[in-house]
Amino acid sequence: MLQFLEARARRAFFLVPFAYFAMAAISAAGEADVVNIYSYRQPDLIRPMLDAFTKETGIRTQIIFAEKGLEERIRAEGALSPADVILTSDISRLAAAKDIGVTQRLDDPVVRANIPPQYRDEEGHWFGLTLRSRVVFASRERVAQDTITYEELADPKWKGRICTRSGQHVYNIGLIASMIAHHGEDWTETWLGGVKANLAVKPTGNDRAQAKAVYAGQCDIALGNTYYIALMRTNDKEPKQKAWANSIKVLFPNADGRGSHVNISGMALAAHAPHRDAAVKLMAYLTGEAAQKLYAETNHEYPVKAGVPVSEMVASFGQLNADPLPLSEIARNRRMASELVDRVGYDDGPSS
Numbered sequence: 447m448l449q450f451l452e453a454r455a456r457r458a459f460f461l462v463p464f465a466y467f468a469m470a471a472i473s474a475a476g477e478a479d480v481v482n483i484y485s486y487r488q489p490d491l492i493r494p495m496l497d498a499f500t501k502e503t504g505i506r507t508q509i510i511f512a513e514k515g516l517e518e519r520i521r522a523e524g525a526l527s528p529a530d531v532i533l534t535s536d537i538s539r540l541a542a543a544k545d546i547g548v549t550q551r552l553d554d555p556v557v558r559a560n561i562p563p564q565y566r567d568e569e570g571h572w573f574g575l576t577l578r579s580r581v582v583f584a585s586r587e588r589v590a591q592d593t594i595t596y597e598e599l600a601d602p603k604w605k606g607r608i609c610t611r612s613g614q615h616v617y618n619i620g621l622i623a624s625m626i627a628h629h630g631e632d633w634t635e636t637w638l639g640g641v642k643a644n645l646a647v648k649p650t651g652n653d654r655a656q657a658k659a660v661y662a663g664q665c666d667i668a669l670g671n672t673y674y675i676a677l678m679r680t681n682d683k684e685p686k687q688k689a690w691a692n693s694i695k696v697l698f699p700n701a702d703g704r705g706s707h708v709n710i711s712g713m714a715l716a717a718h719a720p721h722r723d724a725a726v727k728l729m730a731y732l733t734g735e736a737a738q739k740l741y742a743e744t745n746h747e748y749p750v751k752a753g754v755p756v757s758e759m760v761a762s763f764g765q766l767n768a769d770p771l772p773l774s775e776i777a778r779n780r781r782m783a784s785e786l787v788d789r790v791g792y793d794d795g796p797s798s
């Protein structure tokens with residue numbers, strides 16, 4: 447066994463020497479008052495909640511932030527991984543972490559009570575912390591209607607009028623996976639081909655770029671996550687984003703029917719979690735009233751815990767009627783969604 451661990455340690459050293467030793471040096475497994483977080487979420491976004499946790503419990507947190515590759519890093523570090531908690535946005539990434547075996551089951555009564563069942567893994571490997579809806583950003587000037595459905599995006603009346611980011615981005619994969627859950631594979635393929643035919647330009651840029659494109663008159667409607675509108679409208683660092691967001695009205699698709707597609711940001715307990723007890727305390731804390739309020743106010747996301755109010759800005763968008771589809775079903779359909787994006791050539795744009 448010892449030999450096995452040494453081999454793992456050597457491999458981990460080879461693959462991720464700096465980060466591995468940096469973390470190992472400052473957070474030995476015996477130390478009980480620290481939680482090591484591997485995060486795809488920007489440290490600035492999660493710092494307020496982590497600071498509040500430390501203030502209440504005396505347990506410190508340390509973050510390793512990366513834009514990709516954290517699951518592979520944890521896998522390479524093996525049984526000696528310093529990772530306790532994984533924080534990320536999007537169900538696809540949470541499900542991927544479970545699939546490659548870098549998470550472990552958690553059955554905690556506080557976490558279970560705070561997170562509705564559709565927003566957590568039935569086997570306890572991942573948990574939603576916040577919700578965001580994938581809505582339509584519609585031009586105030588050029589779109590008269592105040593309601594819309596995802597289905598309608600394939601209607602020829604929108605020809606040349608829609609902008610989106612890449613179909614392969616996890617945010618769009620989540621939406622397309624939900625369409626597969628509701629309508630089946632064949633129907634969704636036809637629908638996606640219809641949306642592609644309505645695109646104004648080849649998919650490019652992030653969600654904020656889509657808002658800019660609507661503002662600039664390149665397209666009349668776009669797809670984007672709710673919090674971006676709030677972040678742009680309050681962006682004092684780049685005030686031009688306020689104009690982009692103010693040129694748009696938020697339409698919640700399928701609001702009068704099954705509800706608008708929602709995705710999550712969430713967390714998982716790392717497979718080997720050297721500070722398991724402290725990690726579970728943090729995970730429970732993040733689902734509680736105080737942290738959920740902070741998520742709502744600072745990030746303009748929807749709290750996952752019932753009864754916690756949204757920010758004033760998010761409330762101004764109108765009432766979210768969330769599609770109750772379990773996120774695990776979206777996770778199951780994500781590979782098929784990605785295949786359909788390729789099959790219809792979505793990212794090639796409207797003219798191919």
Ligand SMILES: [Fe+2]
Pocket residue numbers: 671
């Ligand atoms: Fe985002």
